[in-house]
Amino acid sequence: MHEITAANLHNAYGGESMAHMRYRTWGDKAEKDGYPNTARMFRAIHFAEQIHANNHFRELKDMVGGFFCNSGAVFGIGPTSQNLQGGIDGETFEINEMYPTYLETAKFQGEKGAERSFFYALSSEKTHAAFFQKAKAAVDSGKDVQLGPMQICTVCGWTHEGDAPDVCPICGAKKDKFKAFP
Numbered sequence: 297m298h299e300i301t302a303a304n305l306h307n308a309y310g311g312e313s314m315a316h317m318r319y320r321t322w323g324d325k326a327e328k329d330g331y332p333n334t335a336r337m338f339r340a341i342h343f344a345e346q347i348h349a350n351n352h353f354r355e356l357k358d359m360v361g362g363f364f365c366n367s368g369a370v371f372g373i374g375p376t377s378q379n380l381q382g383g384i385d386g387e388t389f390e391i392n393e394m395y396p397t398y399l400e401t402a403k404f405q406g407e408k409g410a411e412r413s414f415f416y417a418l419s420s421e422k423t424h425a426a427f428f429q430k431a432k433a434a435v436d437s438g439k440d441v442q443l444g445p446m447q448i449c450t451v452c453g454w455t456h457e458g459d460a461p462d463v464c465p466i467c468g469a470k471k472d473k474f475k476a477f478p
């Protein structure tokens with residue numbers, strides 16, 4: 297694999313792994329703060345980040361040994377509103393800067409597997425930013441967010457509220473590949 301795309305996969309793996317842990321922690325905090333739906337949103341999205349991390353890791357299956365992962369991470373366990381803003385900030389960076397750059401680089405270098413993995417992540421992060429914005433608006437007005445069942449595509453991490461679709465719009469996986477957070 298080309299070195300720059302491999303480094304981008306390492307960095308993206310680090311970023312997704314940390315987002316996975318952070319959303320778990322912030323989900324527990326939302327539960328304590330009295331926002332069960334916001335907690336469920338964090339837990340559903342934490343699972344989506346695990347899918348992305350696993351996809352990136354699998355693309356690196358032939359790279360053996362230790363590597364540095366350079367990834368931005370948002371820190372702090374504040375009130376749930378602040379944590380949601382942290383989620384919005386992290387997702388927005390991934391949507392506007394990180395994944396488009398990684399995706400175009402993978403295309404340029406002809407790295408098809410990495411291109412697919414970056415595309416799956418980019419597509420999901422767009423939904424995550426919107427979910428966190430919706431939850432923050434509710435929490436800032438003193439309420440928990442109204443939230444139907446959350447559905448995560450276990451192939452690409454695409455995140456959806458409501459019934460699972462017959463086919464994932466991002467990767468084409470069938471309905472039975474979705475995991476629900478009801």
Ligand SMILES: [Fe+2]
Pocket residue numbers: 315341345387420421424
């Ligand atoms: Fe995300």
Ligand SMILES: [Fe+2]
Pocket residue numbers: 449450451452453454464465466467468469
């Ligand atoms: Fe999918």
